[in-house]
Amino acid sequence: GHIKFDYTNAMIQPHEYTNLKKQVELAHQMLHEGNGPGNDYIGWLDYPENFNREEYERIKASAKRIASNSDVLIVIGIGGSYLGAKTVIDALSHTFYNELPKEKRKGPKIYFAGHQISGTYLTELLEMIQDQDVSLNVISKSGTTTEPAIAFRVLKKALEDKYGKEGVKSRIYATTDSENGALRKLANAEGYESFVIPANVGGRYSVLTPVGLLPIAAAGIDVDALMAGAAEGMKEYGNPNVDENPAYQYALVRNVLYRKGKAIEALVNYEPSMAFLSEWWMQLFGESEGKDGKGLFPTKLNNTTDLHSMGQMVQDGPRHLFETVVRVEAFEKDIVIESDALNLDGLNYLSGKTMSYVNDNAFKGTLEAHLDGNVPNCVISMSQKDAFTLGKLLYFFMKACGISGYVLGVNPFDQPGVEAYKKNMFRLLGK
Ligand code: PA5
Numbered sequence: 001g002h003i004k005f006d007y008t009n010a011m012i013q014p015h016e017y018t019n020l021k022k023q024v025e026l027a028h029q030m031l032h033e034g035n036g037p038g039n040d041y042i043g044w045l046d047y048p049e050n051f052n053r054e055e056y057e058r059i060k061a062s063a064k065r066i067a068s069n070s071d072v073l074i075v076i077g078i079g080g081s082y083l084g085a086k087t088v089i090d091a092l093s094h095t096f097y098n099e100l101p102k103e104k105r106k107g108p109k110i111y112f113a114g115h116q117i118s119g120t121y122l123t124e125l126l127e128m129i130q131d132q133d134v135s136l137n138v139i140s141k142s143g144t145t146t147e148p149a150i151a152f153r154v155l156k157k158a159l160e161d162k163y164g165k166e167g168v169k170s171r172i173y174a175t176t177d178s179e180n181g182a183l184r185k186l187a188n189a190e191g192y193e194s195f196v197i198p199a200n201v202g203g204r205y206s207v208l209t210p211v212g213l214l215p216i217a218a219a220g221i222d223v224d225a226l227m228a229g230a231a232e233g234m235k236e237y238g239n240p241n242v243d244e245n246p247a248y249q250y251a252l253v254r255n256v257l258y259r260k261g262k263a264i265e266a267l268v269n270y271e272p273s274m275a276f277l278s279e280w281w282m283q284l285f286g287e288s289e290g291k292d293g294k295g296l297f298p299t300k301l302n303n304t305t306d307l308h309s310m311g312q313m314v315q316d317g318p319r320h321l322f323e324t325v326v327r328v329e330a331f332e333k334d335i336v337i338e339s340d341a342l343n344l345d346g347l348n349y350l351s352g353k354t355m356s357y358v359n360d361n362a363f364k365g366t367l368e369a370h371l372d373g374n375v376p377n378c379v380i381s382m383s384q385k386d387a388f389t390l391g392k393l394l395y396f397f398m399k400a401c402g403i404s405g406y407v408l409g410v411n412p413f414d415q416p417g418v419e420a421y422k423k424n425m426f427r428l429l430g431k
Pocket of ligand 1: 078080081100139140141142143144145148183202203204373418
């Protein structure tokens with residue numbers, strides 16, 4: 001599976017690209033020599049080759065155990081501790097995965113919790129799982145994040161009531177720091193199966209670590225292929241030659257556009273199963289770059305849906321936006337539009353055409369329209385939607401993000417601003 005980056009419609013001139021090349025080369029040096037800001041958080045860089053194989057096998061074995069004794073796996077985490085897993089599961093599983101009968105699913109139903117503080121959500125989740133066998137994967141690097149901690153306390157109690165204090169222990173999987181935090185203490189004290197979030201990998205760069213891998217494997221997705229794709233990405237996007245490195249070109253072009261006054265980048269898709277990728281990408285770039293008063297504001301457009309809501313704004317609103325389209329080139333599943341004798345709906349001009357052909361022309365037509373409207377467009381194409389290519393795409397974005405942050409002049413690996421709301425909330429709650 002390949003990833004291509006096309007910036008022919010980014011509305012930048014060749015010299016603008018050339019002028020920023022040196023900065024990208026310098027960013028490459030800083031990242032690979034490990035002497036840039038945040039260099040104690042670059043464990044993700046060579047992770048696709050240097051991960052812990054013993055633990056990796058234990059993840060696969062745990063996924064099997066969950067599938068054998070559970071109807072439902074609840075994944076508890078927030079931010080970097082859930083976005084990656086949900087992205088991959090959404091992209092690669094059946095659209096109605098949780099609604100499929102058991103024999104048509106490759107694993108338990110997967111639900112997420114602890115990514116907000118809603119009592120309604122958790123109450124209704126508890127209602128829904130009442131008569132089902134459940135396992136929990138609680139994921140928190142710090143082990144102290146309020147949202148997942150509350151959800152875990154509630155769900156653990158519900159499971160204890162059902163399986164008993166001992167019985168519940170074989171249904172809880174904890175993914176956290178190797179030494180620090182309340183969750184590590186709890187996991188050690190209770191003897192839960194546990195996995196390590198490497199200290200040198202931040203949440204938003206952790207999708208390929210146990211953080212993402214256990215839920216992804218539990219959903220029956222081929223994690224070997226995902227990791228192999230990431231490893232290929234690691235090689236390809238480690239190429240210091242910007243002209244041969246699409247991830248570096250993406251980092252470069254978005255920095256040119258930022259400096260030309262673009263304030264917003266929308267990640268656009270034409271495929272609902274790829275929509276959540278934008279959420280993961282928004283955290284990755286938003287949390288990496290939004291600091292020191294700088295950074296592109298990352299947002300998303302789900303097409304063609306949003307062409308009927310946000311389309312007007314993109315076409316004719318303020319010109320502070322550019323788009324990066326993630327395009328899937330070939331689909332396994334498709335529908336041919338058949339001809340209809342009466343043609344009352346007037347759709348016979350599409351007879352014999354596939355829906356993906358129509359969708360692709362919607363993409364092309366939109367691209368043309370937005371260029372007419374002065375909205376620069378970058379296109380990232382993935383050859384197909386499978387585990388290998390997605391693994392490569394995730395690595396593409398992480399690599400591009402690290403480089404882009406260095407070119408912007410920020411530390412792309414810290415997130416001091418995330419603490420501000422917590423301080424106030426804790427004060428108000430009397431912690
Ligand atoms: O990227 C980040 O640091 C955050 O989004 C965290 O992933 C999020 O706050 C969850 O943190 P933790 O895994 O410590 O519970």
